[in-house]
Amino acid sequence: MTKKILIVDDEPNIVISLEFLMKREGFQVAVVGDGEEALRKIAAFEPDLVLLDIMMPKKSGFEVCQEVRANPAWAGIKLIMLTAKGRDTEVQKGMALGADAYVTKPFSTRDLVIKVRSVLGMDAVA
Amino acid sequence: MNARLRFLAALFTLFLLITGPFLLTTALLMAEMPAEESHILTDMLLPRLPIGIMMTGLGLAIGLAILRGLFNQYVQGLMKMSEMTQLMLGANRNFRLEPEGPPELRMLGQAINQLAQRHDELRDNLEQQIRLANTSVEEEKNRLAALMSELTQSVVVCNLDGRILLYNNSARAQFRAFVEGGGGAASLLGLGRSIFTVIDRNLMAHALEALQSRLTAGERQPATHFVTATRAGQLMRVQMAPVLALVAQAGAADATVLPGIGGYVLMLDNVTRSVENETRRDEILQNLTEGSRATLANIRAAVETLIEYPDIDGEQRERFLRIIGDEVLSMGQRLDRTLERHADSLKARWPLEEMLGADLIAAAQRRIESKFGLSVKLDEVDDGLWIKVDSFSLIQAISYLVSRLHETFSIRFLRLRLTRNGRLAHLDLIWMGAAISTETLHGWEQEPMNLSGESTPLTLHDIMDRHGGEIWFKRESATQQAYFRLLIPVTDHQNVIEPVSPLRGDSRPEYYDFDLFKRSDQDHALDERLLTDLTYTVFDTETTGLRPSEGDEIIQFGAVRIVNGRLLRSESFDQLVDPRRTMTAESIAIHGISQDMVDGQPGMEEILPSFHRFCEDTVLVAHNAAFDMRFLQLKENLTGIRFTQPVLDTLLLSAVVHPNQDSHKLELIAERLGVAIIGRHTALGDAIVTGEVFLRLITLLNAMGIRTLGEALAAARKTYYARIQY
Numbered sequence: 135m136t137k138k139i140l141i142v143d144d145e146p147n148i149v150i151s152l153e154f155l156m157k158r159e160g161f162q163v164a165v166v167g168d169g170e171e172a173l174r175k176i177a178a179f180e181p182d183l184v185l186l187d188i189m190m191p192k193k194s195g196f197e198v199c200q201e202v203r204a205n206p207a208w209a210g211i212k213l214i215m216l217t218a219k220g221r222d223t224e225v226q227k228g229m230a231l232g233a234d235a236y237v238t239k240p241f242s243t244r245d246l247v248i249k250v251r252s253v254l255g256m257d258a259v260a
Numbered sequence: 261m262n263a264r265l266r267f268l269a270a271l272f273t274l275f276l277l278i279t280g281p282f283l284l285t286t287a288l289l290m291a292e293m294p295a296e297e298s299h300i301l302t303d304m305l306l307p308r309l310p311i312g313i314m315m316t317g318l319g320l321a322i323g324l325a326i327l328r329g330l331f332n333q334y335v336q337g338l339m340k341m342s343e344m345t346q347l348m349l350g351a352n353r354n355f356r357l358e359p360e361g362p363p364e365l366r367m368l369g370q371a372i373n374q375l376a377q378r379h380d381e382l383r384d385n386l387e388q389q390i391r392l393a394n395t396s397v398e399e400e401k402n403r404l405a406a407l408m409s410e411l412t413q414s415v416v417v418c419n420l421d422g423r424i425l426l427y428n429n430s431a432r433a434q435f436r437a438f439v440e441g442g443g444g445a446a447s448l449l450g451l452g453r454s455i456f457t458v459i460d461r462n463l464m465a466h467a468l469e470a471l472q473s474r475l476t477a478g479e480r481q482p483a484t485h486f487v488t489a490t491r492a493g494q495l496m497r498v499q500m501a502p503v504l505a506l507v508a509q510a511g512a513a514d515a516t517v518l519p520g521i522g523g524y525v526l527m528l529d530n531v532t533r534s535v536e537n538e539t540r541r542d543e544i545l546q547n548l549t550e551g552s553r554a555t556l557a558n559i560r561a562a563v564e565t566l567i568e569y570p571d572i573d574g575e576q577r578e579r580f581l582r583i584i585g586d587e588v589l590s591m592g593q594r595l596d597r598t599l600e601r602h603a604d605s606l607k608a609r610w611p612l613e614e615m616l617g618a619d620l621i622a623a624a625q626r627r628i629e630s631k632f633g634l635s636v637k638l639d640e641v642d643d644g645l646w647i648k649v650d651s652f653s654l655i656q657a658i659s660y661l662v663s664r665l666h667e668t669f670s671i672r673f674l675r676l677r678l679t680r681n682g683r684l685a686h687l688d689l690i691w692m693g694a695a696i697s698t699e700t701l702h703g704w705e706q707e708p709m710n711l712s713g714e715s716t717p718l719t720l721h722d723i724m725d726r727h728g729g730e731i732w733f734k735r736e737s738a739t740q741q742a743y744f745r746l747l748i749p750v751t752d753h754q755n756v757i758e759p760v761s762p763l764r765g766d767s768r769p770e771y772y773d774f775d776l777f778k779r780s781d782q783d784h785a786l787d788e789r790l791l792t793d794l795t796y797t798v799f800d801t802e803t804t805g806l807r808p809s810e811g812d813e814i815i816q817f818g819a820v821r822i823v824n825g826r827l828l829r830s831e832s833f834d835q836l837v838d839p840r841r842t843m844t845a846e847s848i849a850i851h852g853i854s855q856d857m858v859d860g861q862p863g864m865e866e867i868l869p870s871f872h873r874f875c876e877d878t879v880l881v882a883h884n885a886a887f888d889m890r891f892l893q894l895k896e897n898l899t900g901i902r903f904t905q906p907v908l909d910t911l912l913l914s915a916v917v918h919p920n921q922d923s924h925k926l927e928l929i930a931e932r933l934g935v936a937i938i939g940r941h942t943a944l945g946d947a948i949v950t951g952e953v954f955l956r957l958i959t960l961l962n963a964m965g966i967r968t969l970g971e972a973l974a975a976a977r978k979t980y981y982a983r984i985q986y
Contacts (some may be wrong), residue, residue, distance in 0.1 A: 151561035218553035239557035
């Protein structure tokens with residue numbers, strides 16, 4: 135079965151690449167641009183994994199993360215945080231709030247794909 | 261018994277001694293003899309009685325002469341000597357006893373002279389030493405004053421009550437920037453004034469506590485610093501160092517003295533500008549790092565995609581290339597902008613202080629317990645952990661969180677925990693209870709922290725940001741334990757604590773001779789205070805006329821301060837007021853203030869608050885004070901400002917001192933007391949004259965036994981003039 139990935143980021147220029155990349159890797163992909171929309175989309179789209187940017191309008195990635203983890207129905211959803219801030223306080227906060235992995239921008243697309251697959255429990259290469 | 265009586269008694273005894281034995285013998289013989297024999301004896305004696313009396317009188321006279329001689333030489337001589345010795349002790353120390361009289365007295369006189377000589381030598385020596393010490397203190401004082409006035413750094417020295425003992429010119433200039441509008445810096449900065457009008461009392465108490473604990477820990481020269489916002493919204497960085505005093509340790513068996521804090525030195529820095537700069541610099545830095553990360557990420561993703569997937573079709577490829585082009589361009593622009601703005605950003609930091617984590621926890625515990633009455637237990641606390649914090653604001657943040665928890669969930673028990681995780685410290689605030697929604701916490705983080713009695717424009721988010729930290733909430737459902745975690749960077753550098761050196765004479769701070777340090781005035785009722793100890797505001801007003809109740813108004817205030825018996829001309833208040841009415845020619849002729857001088861000046865509603873601040877914590881003095889006070893009282897409803905401090909009237913006090921003089925006009929009193937008159941009928945000029953008059957009146961009142969404020973007020977009330985009411 136095709137795994138579903140939700141990309142949450144307000145920067146179109148990264149979204150284009152991420153969307154293309156994930157589609158090419160054979161995932162089913164949906165895209166939203168802010169935190170509030172993300173929560174609605176998670177309910178509707180039921181993704182296996184969310185690529186979550188932290189700095190976003192309306193609701194931050196941290197808040198989305200915390201709300202996802204607060205809902206037992208969404209316990210299976212994997213969360214990978216993407217951030218332009220590289221401070222380790224933030225990394226710790228993200229992991230503490232229940233993220234499965236944390237990726238600091240800029241990242242290598244190959245590493246991101248590997249990380250996504252490993253978080254989803256898939257083989258490293260398609 | 262005095263000497264003369266004793267002399268008379270001795271004389272009487274002598275008389276008895278001379279006549280007694282003869283009379284007694286005669287009486288005994290007469291009693292034994294038969295009657296006829298005694299008749300014969302009487303017949304024999306009676307005709308010779310005058311001779312007997314003469315002989316007795318002669319004996320008595322000789323005895324008297326000898327007794328007189330002895331009395332004069334010894335008793336009178338000793339009394340004279342004693343008077344002369346008193347004279348040497350008191351009025352004329354150079355006087356010496358003339359050796360006279362019998363040898364014993366001469367010897368005593370010589371001994372006394374020698375003693376006096378020795379005493380004089382000692383006293384000369386002592387006076388010499390005192391003079392030397394005074395000269396060197398005076399020199400040090402002058403050197404300090406010169407040094408202070410040249411310093412570009414603002415320096416203020418306070419005693420433990422927060423009273424200002426000393427300040428320099430730059431402090432004066434600095435304070436001027438902190439005041440909004442009229443009234444001037446004079447109303448904030450002045451000898452004997454409270455520093456708490458500028459710096460929050462709690463903040464100072466906190467800083468003092470920090471100093472105290474460092475001192476106790478054995479640091480030899482502890483100092484602390486903090487940043488505070490003034491009423492006018494300026495940011496001020498304050499460095500604080502204690503002025504050490506020797507405090508006798510009560511109850512210590514051998515009465516050892518330990519250095520204690522007797523006051524503190526504040527160095528002030530207006531950092532409003534530099535903090536603004538810093539904020540801008542942070543912004544720039546963030547722009548460069550985090551902004552670039554995002555841009556780089558976009559480019560890298562696009563480039564790698566193009567390389568990884570060479571089969572991308574034309575349109576898709578075009579999109580990726582356009583991303584790269586856009587992002588490179590935007591990055592270039594960002595760099596240009598940044599460079600442009602970076603040029604005028606100076607270096608400044610919100611000062612963070614290295615602190616032992618356990619100390620912070622203990623301080624927070626104390627504060628929560630005292631402020632909210634909650635029971636706070638300590639969980640695991642890593643006592644070797646040093647963090648870099650602004651302790652005041654961080655504890656404020658913790659208290660704020662507790663107050664919100666307290667309000668929202670009425671929790672009663674709290675635990676604090678401090679652990680280390682790599683380079684970060686976890687400061688946890690733990691309680692049992694329900695979870696908090698992210699919205700709630702978000703709200704708490706973003707709104708200005710308001711604690712009962714304290715408010716600050718800072719938010720929890722600001723404070724965590726300033727510390728480079730993060731905060732979040734978690735709840736462990738298994739244990740029902742909820743906690744806030746404050747993440748704070750750990751610092752590696754630790755304060756090197758110098759070993760405590762035994763206190764030697766030379767460890768005393770060099771400049772330490774301010775009389776005000778000894779003053780602790782908080783717990784004395786003003787009435788009990790000596791007139792010479794009080795701080796006064798002497799003031800005078802010029803008015804449009806003499807009838808306050810019929811619409812006459814104040815047009816000028818002049819005031820000076822008297823601190824420690826000195827009239828401080830430099831700390832004056834001199835202000836014209838727009839009366840908002842036309843002035844009569846007669847009044848202009850008196851004070852020489854014309855209509856166009858007052859037009860456009862601030863009105864009473866603006867001046868009265870700053871004049872009130874100028875008078876804070878002082879006793880008011882004015883000549884014919886009832887008149888001026890009447891004007892002020894009539895404005896109470898308009899401005900809501902009441903002058904409740906005691907008022908002394910030089911007119912009444914002059915009547916107390918010289919009840920038989922006809923006139924107590926200011927000029928005449930001044931003339932009587934030898935005060936030079938300057939600039940009469942300007943409010944400030946009159947206030948200065950009144951002040952000088954008042955200082956002389958204090959001396960005269962003292963001579964009459966009127967020493968305290970209460971006594972002076974009572975005496976003034978009694979005088980006739982007190983009945984005049986305007």
